[in-house]
Every structure is written in C-alpha cells, then in structure tokens.
Amino acid sequence: MTPRRELVTLVTADLISNLGSRISVVAIPWLVLETTGSPAKMGLVAFAETLPYLLSSALATPWADRIGLRRTSILADLASAALMVAVALTPWLGFGALVALVAVVGGLRGIGDRVKHVLFRPAAEAAGVRLIRLTSVYDGLGRLVTLFGAAAGGLLVWWFGVTGAILIDAATFGVCALLIGALVRPPAASATLAQPEGYLRALAGGFRYLGRDRMLLSMLLVIAALNMVANASIAVYIPLWVADVLGNPAGLGLVLGVFSAGALLGNLLFTVLGPRLPRYLTFVAGALVSGTPRLVALALSEELPVVLVVTFLSGIGIAAVNPLLGVALYERVPVDLQTRVIGLAGSLGFVGLPVGALLGGWSVAAFGLAPALLAMAAACLLVTLLPLSTALRPTPAPTPSTT
Known part of the structure; x- marks a missing residue:
C-alpha cells in the first residue's frame, strides 16, 4: 500500500x-x-x-x-x-x-x-x-x-x-x-x-516540556476556554435563550445548526487559505471571533436573525483554531515526546467541557441569563487576548532536556 x-x-x-x-x-x-x-x-x-x-x-x-x-x-x-x-x-x-x-x-x-x-x-x-x-x-x-x-x-x-x-x-x-x-x-x-526511563520519569518529561513552551500553553488555555463556552452554550445558555425569547424548541436546532454550518464553511476556506496565513495571529483571530461575540449576541439581542448571523460568523472563526493547534503540536514537539505532550494537551484542552456545563448552570442560577452570558463573554475575551503578545512574537520551541 x-x-x-x-x-x-x-x-x-x-x-x-x-x-x-x-x-x-x-x-x-x-x-x-x-x-x-x-x-x-x-x-x-x-x-x-x-x-x-x-x-x-x-x-x-x-x-x-x-x-x-x-x-x-x-x-x-x-x-x-x-x-x-x-x-x-x-x-x-x-x-x-x-x-x-x-x-x-x-x-x-x-x-x-x-x-x-x-x-x-x-x-x-x-x-x-x-x-x-x-x-x-x-x-x-x-x-x-x-x-x-x-x-x-x-x-x-x-x-x-x-x-x-x-x-x-x-x-x-x-x-x-x-x-x-x-x-x-x-x-x-x-x-x-x-523510553529507557521509568513511568514517572517519562511522564514528568512530558510535563516539563509543555511547561516550558509558552506558545503551546497559551494556545491550550484558549482551547480550554472555547470548550468551556461551547459546552455552557449547548447545555445551558442557548436552550434558555430559545425558551425565553422564541418559546419554540425548533430554534435550538436552528442556532446549533447555523454554528455547525459556519464551521464547515470556515473549514473549507481555511483548507485553501490556511497555508498562506500567519499562523498564530490567525489562531488568535479565530478564537476571538468564535467565542465572545456569540455570547454577547445572546445577552443583548432578542432578534433571531442577529443571533444567527453572529453565530454563523463565530462558526467560521472556530474552523482555524483546532487545525493550527494540531500543527503547532506536530511541529514544535520532538518526536520522542509527542505521545506524552499530545496526551497532556488533549486533557488540558478538554477540561473546559465539564467545567463549562457546571459554570453555565451555576452562573445562570446565581445572576440570571443575560449577566451570566456577559460575564462568560468577558472571561472568554480575556483568555483569548492573553496569547496575543506571544502570537506577535512566536517563541522557538524549547529544547528537551536529556534524561
């Protein structure tokens, strides 16, 4: 073959x-x-x-x-x-x-x-x-x-x-x-x-490498925040907005479907244009578009067309985020450490999923839907802006220490 x-x-x-x-x-x-x-x-x-x-x-x-x-x-x-x-x-x-x-x-x-x-x-x-x-x-x-x-x-x-x-x-x-x-x-x-070293020493090598690579850590922090927003939105925010504003469960499928449609279109565009774009700035721009705007739209608007348009554009933005993280992991991490570092990266990125569902429900119960959406939007914006300075000046991947 x-x-x-x-x-x-x-x-x-x-x-x-x-x-x-x-x-x-x-x-x-x-x-x-x-x-x-x-x-x-x-x-x-x-x-x-x-x-x-x-x-x-x-x-x-x-x-x-x-x-x-x-x-x-x-x-x-x-x-x-x-x-x-x-x-x-x-x-x-x-x-x-x-x-x-x-x-x-x-x-x-x-x-x-x-x-x-x-x-x-x-x-x-x-x-x-x-x-x-x-x-x-x-x-x-x-x-x-x-x-x-x-x-x-x-x-x-x-x-x-x-x-x-x-x-x-x-x-x-x-x-x-x-x-x-x-x-x-x-x-x-x-x-x-x-690996010649024992289990704990081998695992520690992955932690050490990832801890020294500020670029990867900042990207993973953004991924975790976006996963948190996504799960909070799917589990809590969007269903409540649809129930309060539209009163029709069909709207839930429409909002979620529009985001998926935007992500698919964005993926097609990124597949064609991605190799020619500046990677880290594109990552940050995609993260900024995909998280905060759709939360703000749900918080401030009761117009379905407005929410659908913003949600569709957010879907386009998310399409660049995961592929660029994948490329960074493949290119920056040495081959002998990739299993451990990619494994750690997956855990760090996915940890936002259970956290998002818990925070979504707690924030609405404590503050109401609109304040909870704006608070989550502010937190997401802060996290996605943090790696911007690193994105403007990409740092070389750290050299793995010998063991």
Missing part, C-alpha cells in the same frame, strides 16, 4: 471510531433512561466516561510509548469493542456494572485517540502531505462525523433498539482495529518509541 493510502486508511479508521463514539453519546444515556428512569444516573454515567478519558489521555501515554503506538491503538480498539458488547448486556448486569464498563471504555478511548493522532504526523510526512492540510481536512471531517453521528445514533436507536445501536458502536471499534492492524504500517522510527 502506498504511503498516501496508508494515511487515508489511518484517518478513515479514526473517523469510524469517532462515529461509533458519537452513536454511544446518544445510545448510552437512552439505555440508562430506559433501565433506570433517572436523569441523575444519566449524568453520572456521562461523568464516569469523561473523567477516565481525560486522565488516560495524559497519564497512560508513557505505557503507549513502551508498547508501541500502533499496537496500543489496536489493543485499545479491540478492548473497547468487547466492552461495548458488555455494555449492551448491562440491563441484565445492573447499573453498577454499566458505570464501571463505561469508565473503562472512556479510559481506553482516551489513550486510543491520542496515539492515533500521534501516528498522523509520520504518516503525513511519508505521504508528502503538509501537516496544516492534514489537520484542517481532519477537523472538517470530524465535524461532519459529529453532525452525522448524533443523528445516526437517534435513528439507530429507533430502528434497532438501544441494544442494537450499542452493538453497532462496538462494531465500529472492531473495524477501526482491523483497518489499522491490516493496512497501516507506520515508519519504523515512530512505530515504537520505547
């Missing part, structure tokens, strides 16, 4: 795995609702998956380096497939078993996702594909998978029942493992990056 086809296979396998994860986002809460009828238990299961995902993304990476990235990816996906079959059986196993199984699957997905992303770089270089093209195209395809996966999850539950939908999710993990096991052969230098 040619290097370009290997790259396509690797990306396709990752997207198939992500599709299964999007299906489970719909199917597993529905399983909990069917078997327990408890919204609180639905939240507990979601938390049980998210926390291990964040922890394994950061803490399991030294083991992945020792085992080998490709082998870790295959083992994580095979184990996830088997455990998702067990999840489908939990009506007979009980709620405690469901929580435990979902937690283990979350941990496996965290390290599995990270090692696939590390493998993208050597695969792209072998195929002669520019990293900024790869990260941009992957980000756009990932958004399509997210949109399609949520809808597919609902339809699969309707067509095949919740157990059938979860079994289909398990099959996606199996297909991903099969594709990578049979068709992906990363260059020997990156297939296994065994």
Whole structure:
C-alpha cells in the first residue's frame, strides 16, 4: 500500500471510531433512561466516561510509548469493542456494572485517540502531505462525523433498539482495529518509541516540556476556554435563550445548526487559505471571533436573525483554531515526546467541557441569563487576548532536556 493510502486508511479508521463514539453519546444515556428512569444516573454515567478519558489521555501515554503506538491503538480498539458488547448486556448486569464498563471504555478511548493522532504526523510526512492540510481536512471531517453521528445514533436507536445501536458502536471499534492492524504500517522510527526511563520519569518529561513552551500553553488555555463556552452554550445558555425569547424548541436546532454550518464553511476556506496565513495571529483571530461575540449576541439581542448571523460568523472563526493547534503540536514537539505532550494537551484542552456545563448552570442560577452570558463573554475575551503578545512574537520551541 502506498504511503498516501496508508494515511487515508489511518484517518478513515479514526473517523469510524469517532462515529461509533458519537452513536454511544446518544445510545448510552437512552439505555440508562430506559433501565433506570433517572436523569441523575444519566449524568453520572456521562461523568464516569469523561473523567477516565481525560486522565488516560495524559497519564497512560508513557505505557503507549513502551508498547508501541500502533499496537496500543489496536489493543485499545479491540478492548473497547468487547466492552461495548458488555455494555449492551448491562440491563441484565445492573447499573453498577454499566458505570464501571463505561469508565473503562472512556479510559481506553482516551489513550486510543491520542496515539492515533500521534501516528498522523509520520504518516503525513511519508505521504508528502503538509501537516496544516492534514489537520484542517481532519477537523472538517470530524465535524461532519459529529453532525452525522448524533443523528445516526437517534435513528439507530429507533430502528434497532438501544441494544442494537450499542452493538453497532462496538462494531465500529472492531473495524477501526482491523483497518489499522491490516493496512497501516507506520515508519519504523515512530512505530515504537520505547523510553529507557521509568513511568514517572517519562511522564514528568512530558510535563516539563509543555511547561516550558509558552506558545503551546497559551494556545491550550484558549482551547480550554472555547470548550468551556461551547459546552455552557449547548447545555445551558442557548436552550434558555430559545425558551425565553422564541418559546419554540425548533430554534435550538436552528442556532446549533447555523454554528455547525459556519464551521464547515470556515473549514473549507481555511483548507485553501490556511497555508498562506500567519499562523498564530490567525489562531488568535479565530478564537476571538468564535467565542465572545456569540455570547454577547445572546445577552443583548432578542432578534433571531442577529443571533444567527453572529453565530454563523463565530462558526467560521472556530474552523482555524483546532487545525493550527494540531500543527503547532506536530511541529514544535520532538518526536520522542509527542505521545506524552499530545496526551497532556488533549486533557488540558478538554477540561473546559465539564467545567463549562457546571459554570453555565451555576452562573445562570446565581445572576440570571443575560449577566451570566456577559460575564462568560468577558472571561472568554480575556483568555483569548492573553496569547496575543506571544502570537506577535512566536517563541522557538524549547529544547528537551536529556534524561
């Protein structure tokens, strides 16, 4: 198989795995609702998956380096497939078993996702594909998978029942493992990056490197803030605004859909123009456009067209953010540290998701919707402006210390 086809296979396998994860986002809460009828238990299961995902993304990476990235990816996906079959059986196993199984699957997905992303770089270089093209195209395809996966999850539950939908999710993990096991052969230098030091020392090396790279830290801080805004908006702010102003739940889908449409258009534009744009200034500009304006529009306007236009433009802005972070991680971090640093970066970026949902609900309960939106907008603006001075004068990547 040619290097370009290997790259396509690797990306396709990752997207198939992500599709299964999007299906489970719909199917597993529905399983909990069917078997327990408890919204609180639905939240507990979601938390049980998210926390291990964040922890394994950061803490399991030294083991992945020792085992080998490709082998870790295959083992994580095979184990996830088997455990998702067990999840489908939990009506007979009980709620405690469901929580435990979902937690283990979350941990496996965290390290599995990270090692696939590390493998993208050597695969792209072998195929002669520019990293900024790869990260941009992957980000756009990932958004399509997210949109399609949520809808597919609902339809699969309707067509095949919740157990059938979860079994289909398990099959996606199996297909991903099969594709990578049979068709992906990363260059020997990156297939296994065994580290001579022990686990704690290896993990500390990733922390030390990331702690010295102010550019990456500032970008990750922005990503965490934008994830916080996104989750607070989806879980709390937009539903409340739609209920208060429109009184029609159809407006919720319209606002969320417009943002996704803007992100897809922005991704197409960035794929074409991205290689010619100044990277860090583009990152900061995209972050500024994508976060604060849509919160301010919700706080100050009761006109749906105004909110839709601002939300659409914010979606265009977000399209540059993730691809540029991906390129920075690939280009600035040495190959022997990429698994650990990319894992830590994923955890730091995603930590804004659970924080956003909690802050969104608390802020509205404490201050009301409009003041909460303006406070969140101010905080987001402050965070996205912080790296501006660094973006104007990019600092070289730190040299890793020898161990």
